[in-house]
Amino acid sequence: MFQFVNNNMALLELRNVGKRYENSGVVTQALIGIDLKIEKGEFIALMGPSGSGKSTLMHILGFLDRLTEGEYFFNGRDASKLSNDELAHLRRDQVGFIFQFFNLLADCTVLENVVLPLVYSEISSIERYKRARAAIEAVGITPRVDYLASRLSGGERQRVAIARAIVNNPAVIFADEPTGNLDTKTGAMVLNFLQELNQKGHTVVMVTHEQEAAEFASRIIRIRDGQIISDNKDHHVRRGNFYK
Numbered sequence: 001m002f003q004f005v006n007n008n009m010a011l012l013e014l015r016n017v018g019k020r021y022e023n024s025g026v027v028t029q030a031l032i033g034i035d036l037k038i039e040k041g042e043f044i045a046l047m048g049p050s051g052s053g054k055s056t057l058m059h060i061l062g063f064l065d066r067l068t069e070g071e072y073f074f075n076g077r078d079a080s081k082l083s084n085d086e087l088a089h090l091r092r093d094q095v096g097f098i099f100q101f102f103n104l105l106a107d108c109t110v111l112e113n114v115v116l117p118l119v120y121s122e123i124s125s126i127e128r129y130k131r132a133r134a135a136i137e138a139v140g141i142t143p144r145v146d147y148l149a150s151r152l153s154g155g156e157r158q159r160v161a162i163a164r165a166i167v168n169n170p171a172v173i174f175a176d177e178p179t180g181n182l183d184t185k186t187g188a189m190v191l192n193f194l195q196e197l198n199q200k201g202h203t204v205v206m207v208t209h210e211q212e213a214a215e216f217a218s219r220i221i222r223i224r225d226g227q228i229i230s231d232n233k234d235h236h237v238r239r240g241n242f243y244k
Contacts, residue, residue, distance in 0.1 A: 013037045031067075032225075041202075045206050046058060074094075096164075096165030098173065110136060110141065114163045132163075132167055135164070175205070215238035
């Protein structure tokens with residue numbers, strides 16, 4: 001089984017990473033020579049225009065896709081050489097995902113959706129549901145615990161998605177346009193909650209095209225044409241209101 005190394009190395013590190021896609025003989029270079037270190041406890045915003053490579057980068061960092069060249073180290077170990085089963089264990093135990101369109105099972109309850117990441121874990125059924133209920137309480141949606149996901153508002157669905165993302169107490173939370181399908185008030189709630197999770201020790205990597213949303217992060221990385229063009233830690237971190 002994959003073992004982690006406890007040291008002072010970056011939690012996530014990419015070295016000269018490239019990603020190519022080939023379709024009907026046409027090769028598209030999505031990422032080119034990416035060098036990136038993300039330390040434990042950082043809140044990163046990945047920004048860039050459509051087709052810039054930001055989502056591809058997040059998918060590689062989150063073990064949803066494989067790089068074509070280069071190296072990817074997760075907590076000091078070369079994750080680019082892991083088997084599919086080992087990557088599946090990483091996704092289950094170390095990573096949480098929040099998506100723009102929630103990706104909930106419409107005909108399942110809030111509790112059933114949140115417990116899903118724990119289904120194949122080695123903990124008991126009683127402990128799974130205990131953790132799921134704790135995550136639901138943490139995002140303030142306990143009164144909806146037995147509601148079907150199809151009956152929830154957009155903001156409530158995103159809260160359920162956040163609860164599902166944190167139920168396994170992940171080392172890293174990946175958020176792909178988490179405010180893109182929400183109104184301004186609900187978007188602010190989600191961003192503030194991501195800040196709170198970050199303050200509690202979770203590393204957060206968020207893809208967004210909204211400058212206002214990116215300013216909630218402590219570090220903004222901009223990508224264009226598959227390359228990092230800027231990496232900014234020196235900015236005022238926004239808290240509270242989403243838009244002024």
